[in-house]
Amino acid sequence: MAEAGPLSSQEMVLLESSLLPSLERHHLRLLAHSLRTLQQIAGPSQGEIPSGPQLESWLAEQPQLKAEPVFQQDFRRQLEKAARQLEGIAASLGKGALTLDLSDLCRWADAQARTRLTPPG
DSSP states (O other), X not given: OOOSSSSOHHHXXXXXXXOSOHHHHHHHHHHHHHHHHHHHHHOTTOOSOOOHHHHHHHHHHOGGGTTOHHHHHHHXXXXXXXXXXXXXXXXXXXXXXXXXXXXXXXXXXXXXXHHHHSOOO
């Protein structure tokens, strides 16, 4: 059976197994989905984050989105926002944004949660 999205069922299990609160797990899933989508759009070279025109072209080619121009634009904006966040995460890890993997995102999210929960001091 084909996967319904860019994340495999094993990757979804990995994300769900996190001890993060549900809202943070949801954010992590969105980042992971965006990362995989951007990696797919960029193709095997996975160099730079796809540009706005590349995103528009990819979105226009998706059969399930052809009749949804408003959704296409909203999805594009969300991918661009996620791309900026992924670039920040990648920079903090000394990596390129499209070379991130799910374990990088999980470690980042865990570190963010630990920082929030550690009393100043």
